Amino acid sequence: MKVIENSKLRVIPLGGLEQIGMNITAFEYEDSIIVVDCGLAFPEDDMLGIDLVIPDISYLKENSDKVKGFVFTHGHEDHIGAVPYILKELNVPLYATRLTMGLIERKLEEHDLMKTTKRRVVRPGQSINLGDFRIEFIKTNHSIQDAAALAIYSPAGIVVHTGDFKVDYTPVFGDAIDLQRFAEIGKKGVLALICESTNAERKGFTASERTLGHTFDTIFAEHENSRIIIATFASNVDRVQQIINSACKYGRKVVLEGRSMVNVISTAMDMGYLQVPDNTLISVEELNNYPDEKTVLITTGSQGESMAALSRMAANMHRKVMIKPGDTVIFSSNPIPGNEKAVSKVINELSMKGANVIFQDAHVSGHACQEEIKLIYTLVKPRYAIPVHGEFRHRKAQAELAADLGIPKDNIFLLKSGDVLELSDKRGGVVGHVQAGSVLVDGLGVGDVGNIVLRDRQHLAEDGIMIVALSMGPEGQVLAGPDIISRGFVYVRESEDLMEEARSVVEDALDGCLDRGITEWNKIKNTIRDSLGDFLWKRTKRNPMILPIIMDVSE
Helix, strand or coil, X not given: CCCCCCCCEEEEEEECCCCCCCCXXXXXXXXXXXXECCCCECXXXXXXXXXXXXXXXXXXXXXXXXXXXXXXXXXXXXXXCCHHHHHCCCCCCEEECHHHHHHHHHHHHHCCCCCCCCEEECCCCCEEEECCEEEEEEECECCCCCCEEEEEEEXXXXXXXXXXXXXXXXXXXXXXXXHHHHHHHHHHCEEEEEEECCXXXXXXXXXXXXXXXXXXXXXXXXXXXXXXXXXXXXXXXXXXXXXXXXXXXXXXXXXXXXXXXXXXXXXXXXXXXXXXXXXXXXXXXXXXXXXXXXXXXXXXXXXXXXXXXXXXXXXCCCCCCCCCCCCEEEECCCCCCCCHHHHHHHHHHHHHCCCEEECCCCCCCCCCCHHHHHHHHHHHCEEEEEEECCXXXXXXXXXXXXXXXXXXXXXXXXXXXXXXXXXXXXXXXXXXXXXCCEEEEEXXXXXXXXXXXXXXXXXXXXXXXXEEEEEECCCCCEEEEEEEEEECCCCHHHCHHHHHHHHHHHHHHHHHHHHCCCCCHHHHHHHHHHHHHHHHHHHHCCCCEEEEEEEXXXX
């Protein structure tokens, strides 16, 4: 594609910059927009009751006529998880490699979107044309198969988007990363490199996934008399392959436990990305048919998620698997930043039940460390550097690497979600900002829970609620009540004096309103709320939510 002098490309990240997760970036050239990835994030501790967090795509909806398609780098939830929710608002074609598309299609089936969604599988080395863009898929390595980097050709120049990657010369499945193609594109002249930052603070190289095969063999040999339970990411198909290899070598049956684990591994097996000998897999119901030392469970819950299979086992809440003294439990992962406390809690619970817990040296990262990031920069030779995928400290570490490699500091951009970065062969800079942020998913509701609702939930969780119920007649006279109901504030049976005093306070407030001729219900409710709130604060130094309810009893 010929570069047009002084033409401008806009790069608009809509997520994935302030956290690990919710990756989505729009590329805009005149009347064409393409979107790379469409991921979700998991709720933070203060998001009470929230199931998932997805990106705000208001800008894409406002420019829906320009959006030519979504292109995906790989099949992890933080890159594909929001697809079914976004498609309901913006139905555009999807382009991904084979396994990535297989995982996306499983989501589309769950949401009944298969018939209405245009999809195309793209192999590494192939290109697709979308509006003013041509996108080439480049083979990379990651902790899931079929990961790809993208070379995005536009009239303003070439942008290379690494996706999540590592340089693995000995992958468990498939070919090594296509470094030659990165170098060839680098020789053409690259406008910008958008590179992931997860491990940018770590020196050296990331170890090959294959090195874990020997680790698992050693663990299986050393614990041949106990049941083995291994927690890992459901999407790490290569990790599961190596566990299955060791299980077969030591004559153990394998159980897959956890909904996401079963879904991903079933898809990988159906598509030929996982080789499992016959009669190796058994269902969790068959577990009791075999001695413990002849079984291994591969389960979700390596991040301490409260509803994941391992957490439920540790808390005695799993219906089919009980942790027994002597079990060997292996955490084949590192805690994602922010999950350390939850992981520690599960490890403690497992240890208290007599399990032998191994949580070191049974994991290698799927993300590039400093030397691999430097290698990609050296091959691609970009004019501009745009660190993505990570908290600010991760992206800042990559910015420092780029500066060390000779990229001028003015050409390194640490963006915020919603920033509009305009790039040309002459200059680059942030020229504006579009709406971006988080949309909360709670059950079937998408976006109907906002900050006010979350604040109420926080208030209820921390302070409880008191409901004041009374009935009033047409002349403003009190016919019944006031009755006070308390939940999450005090244990009523042990606080009868407090509740009686509270009732007196409400009665005095009501009498005061009626004496002053106040009959407007909103004013009466506010007076009750203020009087009762002041009383409870003075007596208890607590501030429960107070909800006055007045029932109309008219003739």
